[in-house]
Amino acid sequence: MRVALFVPCYIDQFYPQVAVASLELLEKLGCEVVVPADQTCCGQPMANSGFASSTEGCDTNFTTNFAGFDYIVGPSGSCVLHLKEHHPSEKIRNSVYEICEFLTDVLKVTSLSAKFSHRVGLHQSCHGQRGLRLSSMTERNEKSFSKLEDLLGLVEGVEILKPERADECCGFGGTFCVTEEAVSVKMGQDRIKEHDANAVEYIVGADTSCLMHMEGILRRQGSSIQVKHIVEILNHA
Amino acid sequence: MPSHAEASEKFIADAQRTDWHDETLWFVREKRDKAAMVLREWEALREHASQIKDHTLANLGSYLQAFEAKAQANGIHVHWAADAAEHNAIVHQIIAKQGSKVLVKSKSMLTEECHLNDYLANKGIEVVDTDLGERIVQFRNEAPSHIVLPAIHLKREDVGETFHQHLGTPKGNKDPQFLTEAARQHLRGHFLASEVAITGVNFAIAETGEFVVCTNEGNADMGAHLAKVHIACMGIEKIIPKREDLAVFLRLLARSATGQLITTYSSHFHKPREGQEMHIVLLDNGRTRQLADPKYKNSLKCIRCAACFNTCPVYRRSGGHSYHQPVAGPIGSILAPNIDKKANADLPFASTLCGSCSNVCPVKINIHEQLWFWRQDLMAAGLAPVGKTIGMKLMAFTLAHPAIYRIGGSLLRRFSGMLNTRLNPWYKQREMPEAPKVSFQEWYKKR
Amino acid sequence: MSAREQILGKMEALEPVNHPGNFKGASVDFDFQASLEVVGARVLTAEALEIEFPRRRRYDKTLDGLSLAEVEVLEIDGEFGVAENGAIWLTEEAMPHRVAPFICQHLVINVSKIVPNMHAAYEELKKPSSSFGLFLAGPSKTADIEQSLVIGAHGARSLTVVIRA
Numbered sequence: 001m002r003v004a005l006f007v008p009c010y011i012d013q014f015y016p017q018v019a020v021a022s023l024e025l026l027e028k029l030g031c032e033v034v035v036p037a038d039q040t041c042c043g044q045p046m047a048n049s050g051f052a053s054s055t056e057g058c059d060t061n062f063t064t065n066f067a068g069f070d071y072i073v074g075p076s077g078s079c080v081l082h083l084k085e086h087h088p089s090e091k092i093r094n095s096v097y098e099i100c101e102f103l104t105d106v107l108k109v110t111s112l113s114a115k116f117s118h119r120v121g122l123h124q125s126c127h128g129q130r131g132l133r134l135s136s137m138t139e140r141n142e143k144s145f146s147k148l149e150d151l152l153g154l155v156e157g158v159e160i161l162k163p164e165r166a167d168e169c170c171g172f173g174g175t176f177c178v179t180e181e182a183v184s185v186k187m188g189q190d191r192i193k194e195h196d197a198n199a200v201e202y203i204v205g206a207d208t209s210c211l212m213h214m215e216g217i218l219r220r221q222g223s224s225i226q227v228k229h230i231v232e233i234l235n236h237a
Numbered sequence: 238m239p240s241h242a243e244a245s246e247k248f249i250a251d252a253q254r255t256d257w258h259d260e261t262l263w264f265v266r267e268k269r270d271k272a273a274m275v276l277r278e279w280e281a282l283r284e285h286a287s288q289i290k291d292h293t294l295a296n297l298g299s300y301l302q303a304f305e306a307k308a309q310a311n312g313i314h315v316h317w318a319a320d321a322a323e324h325n326a327i328v329h330q331i332i333a334k335q336g337s338k339v340l341v342k343s344k345s346m347l348t349e350e351c352h353l354n355d356y357l358a359n360k361g362i363e364v365v366d367t368d369l370g371e372r373i374v375q376f377r378n379e380a381p382s383h384i385v386l387p388a389i390h391l392k393r394e395d396v397g398e399t400f401h402q403h404l405g406t407p408k409g410n411k412d413p414q415f416l417t418e419a420a421r422q423h424l425r426g427h428f429l430a431s432e433v434a435i436t437g438v439n440f441a442i443a444e445t446g447e448f449v450v451c452t453n454e455g456n457a458d459m460g461a462h463l464a465k466v467h468i469a470c471m472g473i474e475k476i477i478p479k480r481e482d483l484a485v486f487l488r489l490l491a492r493s494a495t496g497q498l499i500t501t502y503s504s505h506f507h508k509p510r511e512g513q514e515m516h517i518v519l520l521d522n523g524r525t526r527q528l529a530d531p532k533y534k535n536s537l538k539c540i541r542c543a544a545c546f547n548t549c550p551v552y553r554r555s556g557g558h559s560y561h562q563p564v565a566g567p568i569g570s571i572l573a574p575n576i577d578k579k580a581n582a583d584l585p586f587a588s589t590l591c592g593s594c595s596n597v598c599p600v601k602i603n604i605h606e607q608l609w610f611w612r613q614d615l616m617a618a619g620l621a622p623v624g625k626t627i628g629m630k631l632m633a634f635t636l637a638h639p640a641i642y643r644i645g646g647s648l649l650r651r652f653s654g655m656l657n658t659r660l661n662p663w664y665k666q667r668e669m670p671e672a673p674k675v676s677f678q679e680w681y682k683k684r
Numbered sequence: 685m686s687a688r689e690q691i692l693g694k695m696e697a698l699e700p701v702n703h704p705g706n707f708k709g710a711s712v713d714f715d716f717q718a719s720l721e722v723v724g725a726r727v728l729t730a731e732a733l734e735i736e737f738p739r740r741r742r743y744d745k746t747l748d749g750l751s752l753a754e755v756e757v758l759e760i761d762g763e764f765g766v767a768e769n770g771a772i773w774l775t776e777e778a779m780p781h782r783v784a785p786f787i788c789q790h791l792v793i794n795v796s797k798i799v800p801n802m803h804a805a806y807e808e809l810k811k812p813s814s815s816f817g818l819f820l821a822g823p824s825k826t827a828d829i830e831q832s833l834v835i836g837a838h839g840a841r842s843l844t845v846v847i848r849a
Contacts, residue, residue, distance in 0.1 A: 057637025
């Protein structure tokens with residue numbers, strides 16, 4: 001299967017290991033992975049700040065890079081949701097997948113040769129969970145499910161621990177993290193407190209942006225807890 | 238007026254109180270979950286309520302006229318007000334005819350929206366708010382911080398001190414039972430003496446011309462049934478078509494609001510009491526403008542349960558007053574810009590767009606999507622803070638041009654240490670991510 | 685132009701949407717007594733009521749709103765109870781005055797008919813309605829001070845329900 005890997009801008013620049021793990025994992029699972037060289041960004045930073053009207057150049061660039069693919073896969077729930085909801089091209093909207101949903105729904109992965117013997121705190125990113133329906137939501141009266149937990153369940157040694165408020169937002173929120181700095185940090189600190197209470201070694205999620213925000217707080221606190229994108233674990237030998 | 242961000246920073250400075258506020262409201266959210274999850278038809282009920290509201294809004298004009306005709310036939314006086322000023326003038330006229338100088342009022346967010354109390358005070362008429370929480374904040378000269386729990390920003394010692402000052406309760410007594418009893422005795426005097434009572438309206442039924450008022454304390458009824466004149470104030474969106482529709486809404490309202498099975502009192506006012514004068518004021522105040530905009534029309538479905546407040550991680554950590562509007566929280570943030578874009582341009586940004594609000598909403602308002610739409614409209618109206626427009630355009634330009642993006646990215650990584658300054662809001666309480674030597678794209682080229 | 689004309693004038697161009705009809709598929713497996721307990725009401729047998737409240741005022745036309753304030757225990761008849769939430773439908777005709785169930789200190793309500801849920805309740809209420817009616821669920825309450833529940837805010841301090849066959 002031919003897959004275009006969509007590497008969001010901030011992952012490209014600051015978290016290349018997440019893109020590397022995505023690439024390796026998809027290849028391990030038999031995909032022919034193409035990385036369009038001139039890709040940049042999904043346009044979400046502008047759109048969520050009220051400047052959707054300024055994303056035309058960004059959207060066009062995305063189309064130029066990705067229009068030729070039936071499967072566009074990215075390791076970021078938030079960016080993928082933005083594309084699905086707001087990209088002007090219907091072809092793009094229908095072809096883009098968050099990597100976990102691509103693994104469970106398209107590749108239908110049932111086994112992985114990964115091992116990660118650690119206590120892992122699961123962070124549900126809002127756009128992945130509520131937007132892309134990667135898992136059931138505590139607000140709804142619905143059957144419980146979780147694509148992230150299904151995948152982590154295939155990794156040898158992982159111990160999944162959930163925070164008390166299983167799907168509360170971490171407070172990143174795009175530019176919210178700087179325009180509403182006080183609330184953003186307080187939200188992040190409160191999430192971390194619950195993971196801390198579970199004595200986790202890693203906080204794991206499907207959105208690097210949430211993880212970047214929580215990592216920033218963890219490092220300022222001098223905490224030993226580390227953050228990892230779920231693909232880094234699914235790809236961990 | 239401080240912006241939401243400024244007011245929140247102040248609120249959060251008291252970490253202990255912020256935690257308490259967060260936990261208290263989270264507790265209400267948990268009670269809501271429990272009450273919702275025991276009904277296997279919960280999601281179907283939400284969908285049904287949403288559809289009834291869709292239908293009603295599409296036919297609002299004819300339902301309003303049907304309601305008016307029925308209500309008048311029932312002996313109720315019906316008034317129409319295009320805006321807050323007209324609303325207040327109508328209410329004042331009714332009170333002036335009666336010659337009252339003091340009156341009782343139960344909870345009505347609409348009268349807060351119209352600033353009725355201040356208006357009447359200027360005319361020499363005192364309004365006594367009778368909901369316990371509202372009475373507390375009224376004593377303190379504050380606005381309610383939550384539409385269902387108006388005094389939720391206060392601790393019992395704050396209330397104890399307020400009652401000591403205004404009701405002469407012993408200094409230091411902060412027992413909720415004792416303080417509630419003091420309020421009961423104090424307000425009973427007003428109930429028995431008042432000739433005019435104002436109430437809000439939860440639902441008005443076009444089919445019968447009656448209106449329903451829900452309270453837990455019984456204060457709306459105590460006021461309305463003892464007064465010679467009852468004035469009920471409602472927004473035009475409170476209409477529902479049929480009496481049977483109440484079954485759906487009454488099931489959803491209390492479970493969503495407080496996790497109760499139903500409010501203690503759900504009173505159906507059909508006709509005035511013998512010898513009583515009953516008035517209804519129907520208010521527009523921007524609602525028809527919302528109705529005409531497909532992006533925001535849905536916000537008129539709101540039944541004011543405040544479930545979106547309680548679930549909102551931002552509201553819980555910033556308090557209702559940070560929204561500087563009578564209706565705070567996520568729903569307030571999509572209602573307020575409709576009334577005044579400039580004054581409320583900060584509110585749609587007081588959210589991470591996490592979407593929890595839309596999930597708890599009993600009438601399925603797409604609150605987080607409307608926040609997003611408002612962001613677009615407000616920026617298009619030129620209401621961006623200084624520098625934001627230039628910054629965004631620059632970012633959009635960079636991300637539209639791969640070569641510039643690559644240079645920009647590599648510069649950003651090389652000099653990211655320069656961002657470790659207090660001028661960078663990220664860095665204030667967070668470390669910057671460590672910049673890797675090579676980007677993924679650079680690594681991939683050499684692979 | 686009057687406010688009425690202004691408001692109605694803005695509503696002419698809306699697309700019609702159908703009413704979804706009555707709600708189908710509502711749960712019916714509720715226990716009235718259990719719900720009464722949840723809403724803070726007490727259930728007594730007729731015999732126990734005599735022992736608990738030997739002196740109580742029955743519905744009486746001579747009581748007006750203000751003299752009702754002196755009534756300690758008032759007994760009235762409810763039309764029916766709702767199992768799902770413990771609410772009891774009361775109408776003006778069964779009360780000495782609309783304010784009666786609110787202003788007395790303690791309230792006793794007799795109920796002889798129970799319907800499963802609110803949908804069934806409004807089926808009952810299809811017939812010509814009274815000038816004033818209400819669903820009453822438990823005693824008056826508030827949690828406005830720190831979310832701590834206090835019974836007896838403005839209305840009756842207690843509700844006792846007697847389920848009579």
